Structures are given as structure tokens and as C-alpha cells.
Amino acid sequence: MKHNLLLSISISTASLLILSACGGGRPVSNNPYAVNAPVSVNSLPSDQYGPRITGHSSTLKTKKVLPKYESKGIHEDIWNDQDQKTAKNNQSQTPAHSTPAPAKTPTVTPKPTPTPTPSKAQQKYNQGEPLIGNDHTLYKVKYSLIPGWTTDNMRKAIPGLLLSCRKIVGNPNKDALLNYNTGVGGSPRDWTNVCNALENIKTASNTRLRQFMEKAFTPYKVDEEGLYTAYVGYSLQASLVKNKVYKYPVYSRPHDLIFVNVGTFDQRYRGKYFSGRIKYPYLIPYYSRGEIYKGALENKNLAIVYVKDYIDLLMLQIQGSGLAILPDGTSIRLAYGGNNGYPSKSIGKYMMSRGLISPPGSLQQIRNYFKKYPQQVEGITAYNKRYVFFRKSRTAAGVSGAQGVPLTPERSIAVDRKYYPLGLPMFISTTRPIDKKPFNQMVVAQDTGSAIQGPARADIYWGETKKALRYAGHMKNSGSLFVFLPKRSEEKCRICSK
Numbered sequence: 001m002k003h004n005l006l007l008s009i010s011i012s013t014a015s016l017l018i019l020s021a022c023g024g025g026r027p028v029s030n031n032p033y034a035v036n037a038p039v040s041v042n043s044l045p046s047d048q049y050g051p052r053i054t055g056h057s058s059t060l061k062t063k064k065v066l067p068k069y070e071s072k073g074i075h076e077d078i079w080n081d082q083d084q085k086t087a088k089n090n091q092s093q094t095p096a097h098s099t100p101a102p103a104k105t106p107t108v109t110p111k112p113t114p115t116p117t118p119s120k121a122q123q124k125y126n127q128g129e130p131l132i133g134n135d136h137t138l139y140k141v142k143y144s145l146i147p148g149w150t151t152d153n154m155r156k157a158i159p160g161l162l163l164s165c166r167k168i169v170g171n172p173n174k175d176a177l178l179n180y181n182t183g184v185g186g187s188p189r190d191w192t193n194v195c196n197a198l199e200n201i202k203t204a205s206n207t208r209l210r211q212f213m214e215k216a217f218t219p220y221k222v223d224e225e226g227l228y229t230a231y232v233g234y235s236l237q238a239s240l241v242k243n244k245v246y247k248y249p250v251y252s253r254p255h256d257l258i259f260v261n262v263g264t265f266d267q268r269y270r271g272k273y274f275s276g277r278i279k280y281p282y283l284i285p286y287y288s289r290g291e292i293y294k295g296a297l298e299n300k301n302l303a304i305v306y307v308k309d310y311i312d313l314l315m316l317q318i319q320g321s322g323l324a325i326l327p328d329g330t331s332i333r334l335a336y337g338g339n340n341g342y343p344s345k346s347i348g349k350y351m352m353s354r355g356l357i358s359p360p361g362s363l364q365q366i367r368n369y370f371k372k373y374p375q376q377v378e379g380i381t382a383y384n385k386r387y388v389f390f391r392k393s394r395t396a397a398g399v400s401g402a403q404g405v406p407l408t409p410e411r412s413i414a415v416d417r418k419y420y421p422l423g424l425p426m427f428i429s430t431t432r433p434i435d436k437k438p439f440n441q442m443v444v445a446q447d448t449g450s451a452i453q454g455p456a457r458a459d460i461y462w463g464e465t466k467k468a469l470r471y472a473g474h475m476k477n478s479g480s481l482f483v484f485l486p487k488r489s490e491e492k493c494r495i496c497s498k
Contacts, residue, residue, distance in 0.1 A: 137419070137455045137495040138220035138483055146219060146482055147429040148440025154209035157442040160412055162202055163405040164423030164444050165195035177492065178421030181270060185421040186489025194486050217425065217484035220496060226456035228430045230475035231414070231449070233399035233464040234322035236312040238305035238332070248313050249303035250324070253338045253389040257286055275341030286340040290382035304390060305332060310377040311370045317388040318363065320414070320449050321399045323464065335400050336449070337391035344450040345384040363473040386450055399464065401447030409463035414447035419455045419495070420483070422446055428458060430479025433471050456481050
């Protein structure tokens with residue numbers, strides 16, 4: 001009995017050794033998940049077991065860190081008893097000395113792979129490969145397929161492009177991306193030769209300037225239909241001193257307004273920002289429009305000028321820039337200086353939803369309603385918690401945008417800076433307001449705005465005249481947007497089709 005027990009133990013031990021040699025057990029030395037196995041810190045997958053520890057190359061011992069198998073229990077071997085029984089049954093059903101005849105392989109003639117039919121838009125704009133998820137936003141196209149390219153007056157657009165060129169080339173960080181989120185436009189170094197060459201031919205003929213653009217830039221088309229609105233440099237009566245007539249302040253950006261680049265904390269949120277103020281020890285949301293109306297920013301020495309009524313202040317904030325005309329005839333140019341960090345909500349849509357105005361909810365409709373019911377301005381506009389701040393523009397000639405250069409009527413646009421850097425030449429194909437004539441023109445991204453969101457969204461600067469205000473109030477048309485990239489910068493674009 002004793003000898004039989006010893007023999008049974010010996011056979012079991014030998015079986016375990018054989019299984020281990022064949023891969024049936026868990027090898028201790030080669031499996032990084034084995035209990036008490038020495039594990040390199042960098043070998044642990046970060047997606048299952050948390051962030052990978054970096055900066056230390058030593059090894060450590062883990063406690064019961066085992067791989068998870070979806071079809072088996074977490075502590076089961078991949079080859080379990082049931083697998084072994086199945087293997088034995090399969091072996092017993094095959095004769096020991098019979099060799100099965102090889103099966104004849106039928107000859108199959110492969111069918112030709114059908115060529116997918118390109119979409120109409122793809123055929124029209126020669127857009128190449130289709131979109132892959134949301135990876136591509138811009139498609140490479142040919143200049144000959146841009147509506148109105150050969151008829152546009154380049155000499156009206158090139159002066160604005162030169163102003164932006166000087167800003168870009170003057171950036172001391174020559175190799176820093178102009179847009180870290182998308183890589184569109186590359187770095188200032190990619191623009192140096194282009195801008196220098198443009199300086200030398202800035203007075204050339206329209207044909208020569210068009211040839212230069214075709215040689216220096218590659219056109220890309222945004223993969224979705226765009227929406228195009230317009231804005232103006234709003235003029236309003238103002239005073240440097242608060243009194244009974246001028247009592248509503250135009251505020252500069254508060255000193256306690258803090259902007260946080262979330263991407264510096266986590267790369268997954270690269271290009272994302274939020275803002276607030278410190279209420280020790282926390283960062284909390286900044287004052288909303290309603291709170292500012294109630295005096296949250298009073299006695300902080302933030303007023304640049306004072307205006308007559310809330311309607312003027314609201315129109316200035318909607319336009320994002322303007323000209324404050326003082327009682328002595330002098331003026332102060334006001335440029336966009338930031339906002340309090342809240343999402344922008346459309347006052348026009350809100351008023352239409354309540355039946356206060358009818359579609360399309362134009363700027364003139366909003367203004368006329370508030371002129372008729374001035375006591376409702378505060379209550380209605382408080383729906384949009386975002387509040388816009390301003391700064392004194394250093395530019396004497398004309399309204400300046402976020403890039404700090406004078407804006408050119410019908411040639412400067414505001415864009416979403418999450419996608420594009422300022423200074424980028426573009427081309428808009430849409431229709432003009434009121435007369436509905438074609439608008440096919442080269443423009444330059446020189447401004448931004450809180451309501452301008454998305455890669456195909458743009459706001460066209462229309463000027464400072466009364467006619468410009470009339471046209472801008474009716475501009476809300478769809479169309480196509482083309483982006484021109486310096487050839488040297490193309491490889492850095494993360495949202496371009498290759």
C-alpha cells in the first residue's frame with residue numbers, strides 16, 4: 001500500500017513536469033504575469049493595469065497579476081481538462097496505420113474586385129481616398145476645380161496675406177507648430193521662403209500673383225458644407241467717464257480670469273481649454289453674464305469706455321470689435337480681448353423659440369425688438385452666460401482682429417482656432433447677402449469668435465459702413481471652404497488626406 005502511494009505520487013510529479021515542458025502549465029520564468037515572477041515595469045500594459053511607471057529601470061515582484069481570458073475563467077489554464085479530453089477523443093477516432101488521401105483542392109477563379117464608384121463630390125473635387133473615420137477633414141484638390149479661382153482679383157487679397165505673413169515669420173519660435181492640435185499650416189520656418197518671395201512680387205499683376213499662389217500653396221477642401229455669416233466693425237458713441245448718459249461699461253479682460261490648457265495635464269485633451277477664477281483653494285467658474293450685469297466686476301478698474309445703453313453693448317459683443325467715438329470727436333478702436341469661458345448660446349435662436357421674433361432671427365430683428373422693449377435686454381441676454389471682453393487696439397488703420405493686423409473688408413475672416421492658425425489663406429465659395437450674387441473670393445484667417453465653431457465655419461468681416469452693417473445682418477449662407485497650405489508644411493497636417 002505504501003509502495004503504491006509512493007508510485008502514484010511519482011507518476012503525478014512526472015506528469016506535471018511533462019505538462020510544464022509542453023506548455024500546459026504556467027511557466028514561471030517567461031510569463032510576466034506569473035505570481036512572484038520578476039517583472040520589468042515597462043512590460044506591464046498601461047491599458048489594463050493603469051499608467052505605466054517610467055523613469056526607473058529596476059524590476060519588482062507582483063502579487064497575483066494574471067491575464068484575463070474572455071472565454072475562460074481568470075485563473076484557468078488556456079489548455080484545461082476539457083481540451084485534453086477532446087484531443088484524446090479526436091486521436092482515438094483516427095486509425096493508427098491509415099494515411100488519409102489528400103483532398104483535391106478545387107480550382108477557384110478569383111472574381112475581379114469591383115471598383116467602388118466615387119461619390120459625386122469626390123468626382124467633382126478630385127478628393128482621392130474616402131474619409132477614414134474622423135481622421136481626415138481636408139482633401140487635396142486641384143486649383144482648376146475651385147469655383148471662381150481664375151476670376152477672383154488676387155490684388156485685393158494679397159495685401160492682407162502679406163500682413164499675416166509678417167506676423168507668422170516674425171514668430172521667434174521658428175519650429176513650433178502654428179496649430180498644435182491639427183498641425184495645419186506647419187511652423188513659421190515653413191513660411192519663410194514663401195513670405196519672402198511674396199514680398200518681392202506684391203505689386204505684380206493679377207495673373208502673376210495667381211501663378212505664385214498655385215506654385216507656393218497646395219489647395220485642400222474641407223470635407224463638409226460650410227456656414228458663412230458676416231460681421232462689421234461696430235461704431236458707437238462712448239465716453240471715458242461714467243455719467244447719467246454713458247453708464248454701461250465696456251470691460252477689459254479681468255486680471256483674475258484664469259485660462260487653463262487642459263492638454264498640459266493630459267495629452268488626450270490637447271487643444272482643450274477652460275477658464276475660471278481662484279476661490280482658495282479651488283478653481284471655480286468665472287462670473288456669468290447675469291452676475292456681471294448685477295455688478296460683479298464693479299470697482300475693479302476694468303472699464304475702457306462707457307456706452308449709452310445695453311443694446312450698443314450687446315451689438316459690440318456680437319460683432320467682437322468696434323469703434324468707440326468719444327464726445328470730442330476722437331475715437332478708440334476696440335478689439336476682441338477674450339471671454340469668461342462659458343459656452344456661447346444664440347440669443348436669436350432663444351428669442352425665436354419664445355416667439356419674440358420670427359425666422360431667420362437676423363441682427364436687425366434682435367436690435368429692433370430691444371429698441372421696442374429695452375427693459376427686457378438684461379433678462380433675455382442673460383440666457384447667454386458668455387460675456388465678451390475687449391482691449392484697446394494698437395492698430396490705428398482700421399479694425400484689427402485676433403492676429404493683431406488690420407482687417408480687410410470681404411477679405412478677412414474669423415475661424416475656429418481649434419482647427420486653423422491665424423494667417424492662413426483660404427477661399428470661400430458661397431453667395432452674397434441680399435443680392436444673392438456669387439461670392440468666390442480668396443480670404444485670410446485673421447480673427448476668431450466664440451460662435452465660430454467647426455472646420456467649415458467662417459465669419460466674413462464686411463467693413464464699418466452702414467451698408468456693411470445691413471449686408472452683414474442678412475449674411476447666413478452655405479457653401480464650400482478651401483484651405484491653402486504652404487507646400488513645405490503639408491506633411492505636418494494631421495487632418496489632411498495623403
